[in-house]
Amino acid sequence: MELTENTTYAEGSNPFKGRSWFDWLFAALLLVGALFALSRYGEFMDIYEKAILLAAVPTFAGLGWYWKSARTLFLLIAATSLYGIYLYGGNLDAAQNRFFLKYMLSSQSAILWMSTLFFLSTLFYWGGLIARSSFGGSVGSKLCWAAILLGFTGMMVRWYESYLLGSDIGHIPVSNLYEVFILFCLITALFLVFYEQKYETRSFSAFVMLVISAAVGFLLWYMTARDAHEIQPLVPALQSWWMKIHVPANFIGYGTFALAAMVGIAYLLKANGKLEDRLPPLEVLDDVMYKAIAVGFAFFTIATILGALWAAEAWGGYWSWDPKETWALIVWLNYAAWLHMRLMKGLRGQVAAWWAVIGLLVTTFAFLGVNMFLSGLHSYGEL
Numbered sequence: 037m038e039l040t041e042n043t044t045y046a047e048g049s050n051p052f053k054g055r056s057w058f059d060w061l062f063a064a065l066l067l068v069g070a071l072f073a074l075s076r077y078g079e080f081m082d083i084y085e086k087a088i089l090l091a092a093v094p095t096f097a098g099l100g101w102y103w104k105s106a107r108t109l110f111l112l113i114a115a116t117s118l119y120g121i122y123l124y125g126g127n128l129d130a131a132q133n134r135f136f137l138k139y140m141l142s143s144q145s146a147i148l149w150m151s152t153l154f155f156l157s158t159l160f161y162w163g164g165l166i167a168r169s170s171f172g173g174s175v176g177s178k179l180c181w182a183a184i185l186l187g188f189t190g191m192m193v194r195w196y197e198s199y200l201l202g203s204d205i206g207h208i209p210v211s212n213l214y215e216v217f218i219l220f221c222l223i224t225a226l227f228l229v230f231y232e233q234k235y236e237t238r239s240f241s242a243f244v245m246l247v248i249s250a251a252v253g254f255l256l257w258y259m260t261a262r263d264a265h266e267i268q269p270l271v272p273a274l275q276s277w278w279m280k281i282h283v284p285a286n287f288i289g290y291g292t293f294a295l296a297a298m299v300g301i302a303y304l305l306k307a308n309g310k311l312e313d314r315l316p317p318l319e320v321l322d323d324v325m326y327k328a329i330a331v332g333f334a335f336f337t338i339a340t341i342l343g344a345l346w347a348a349e350a351w352g353g354y355w356s357w358d359p360k361e362t363w364a365l366i367v368w369l370n371y372a373a374w375l376h377m378r379l380m381k382g383l384r385g386q387v388a389a390w391w392a393v394i395g396l397l398v399t400t401f402a403f404l405g406v407n408m409f410l411s412g413l414h415s416y417g418e419l
Contacts, residue, residue, distance in 0.1 A: 055101065062107050063097040069114065080203060084277040103230060112185055116141060117192035128200040143197055143209075144265050146190030147218060151252045153183035154221065158249045161242035165314055173238035180225055180245070187222045191215075198267045205269045210283040213407065214264035217255045219284065221248050223291035227331075231295075231324050237316045240324065243298040247396075278346035282339055289336030290403055293371065296328040297396030300389035307386050322384060325392050333371045340368055363402035370395050 070093050074086060081089070100107030120141035124130045131142040139145055157179035164172020191209050199206030209215045228244045258264045303321040305311050315321065343364070344354040355361060374391055377383035383391075 059101050062100050062111070063093070065111070065114075066093045066097050066100075080199065080206065082277060085280065088280065103233075105229070105233065109181070109185065113188045113192065116185065116189040117196075120146075120189065120193040121196050124196065124200065126200070128197065141189065141193060143190045143194035146186045146193060147265075150183045150187035150190060150218075150221070151256060153179050153186065154225070154245070154248055154252050157183060158242070158245040161238070161245050165239060165242045165311070168314060170238075173241065176241065176245070177229065177232060177238055180229055180241075184222055184225050184229070187218060187225075191218060191222075194267065201267055205267065207270050207274075208280050210287075211270055211274050211279065212264065212268070214255065214258055214262075216283060216287060217251055217258070219287045220291055220294075221251050221255070223287050224248050224251075224294055227292055227295050227328065231328070235316065235320050235324065237320065239315050240299050240302045240321060243302045244295050247294045247298050273350055276346060276350065278342060278349065282342040282346055285335045285339035285342060289332040289339060289367075290399060292328040292332030292335075293367075293392075293399050294396055296325045296332070296392045299324045299328070300392035303389040304386060304393070307389070322388065325388065326378060329371055329374060329392065329395075333368075333375055336368060336371070340364055359406050360402070363398075363406050367395075367399050367402045370398055 070089050073089060074081075078086065096110060100110060120137060123134050123137040123141065131137050137145075140149065157176045159176075160172045160179060161176035162172075164170065164174075164176060194209045194215075195206075198209070210219055224244065225248055228241055228248075232238050232241055299321055302311075302315055303318060303325065306315045306318060306321065343361070347356065347361070348354045374383070374388070374395065378388065
């Protein structure tokens with residue numbers, strides 16, 4: 037299936053009505069995969085992880101039914117990840133002896149390919165925007181899809197590699213700044229290609245790719261300057277099942293907030309007579325901003341609640357006014373106010389766009405600035 041086709045659709049009130057045989061095959065493959073993972077790796081999982089794994093089956097099946105391109109992506113990620121794991125054969129040294137594993141599917145190789153493809157995607161998106169060429173946008177989109185595929189493959193293989201280092205070292209790769217920067221890039225890009233298909237336009241994608249490329253640039257610097265790509269055992273504070281759901285939910289929020297801000301910049305340029313004939317209508321840009329912030333706010337709220345529950349377990353209290361917690365609350369209040377003004381007062385236009393852009397600055401400080409300039413209970417995230 038072509039990944040760039042417009043494949044979002046609704047089937048009415050009955051989610052099972054009109055499903056094709058491939059829809060049911062996809063759901064069956066997810067179930068088989070989950071049962072295989074339980075039988076093969078269940079000894080490494082606690083009851084919560086097993087519950088999350090089983091809950092992922094209907095969740096990803098529903099997402100694949102709603103967005104068919106995601107279904108294709110999931111299958112490709114599974115195929116490339118399992119092939120990479122197969123090439124290891126239980127031996128971490130295999131990455132030095134097997135060409136395809138060493139240069140493509142080991143976690144570090146896949147993540148470097150992801151980084152390269154995101155940079156190239158940004159160049160093609162901007163080339164297409166400046167030249168008014170649909171070809172540039174089309175190539176940029178395909179490169180973005182390829183980067184997403186290799187990035188998620190790298191994360192899945194890295195998860196396996198951590199267990200090859202030792203069962204006491206193995207953990208889901210969302211535990212440090214290096215890993216969550218990869219997650220941020222992938223989530224932002226995934227929402228970008230979704231909105232491309234939903235609104236049938238790629239002309240705002242060049243702006244969103246700027247923030248992804250900036251994150252990739254930081255990631256590469258962090259990797260070379262701090263050897264951050266090395267897999268390390270979890271610090272005690274992170275040895276909790278809460279991390280496995282708190283962090284991804286948090287970064288869905290960060291990714292969608294970043295996307296909304298970059299679309300807000302496109303809105304401001306068009307509203308002020310810049311790139312008028314190259315960008316979609318203001319109504320489209322406004323709607324993308326609103327929906328991205330609404331999705332991000334929902335997940336960020338969930339992440340904040342989960343974080344409080346995790347804090348109660350780890351530190352004995354739901355809230356301690358730690359700098360990270362305080363700035364997370366500031367981010368939450370900022371977007372709560374944005375959505376309140378949107379829904380209650382009809383907030384639109386340049387004020388909403390500027391607010392979204394400023395919101396990204398607040399979010400960036402909460403995400404990165406706190407780690408650089410402040411200290412507290414979250415000190416394990418320092419640069």
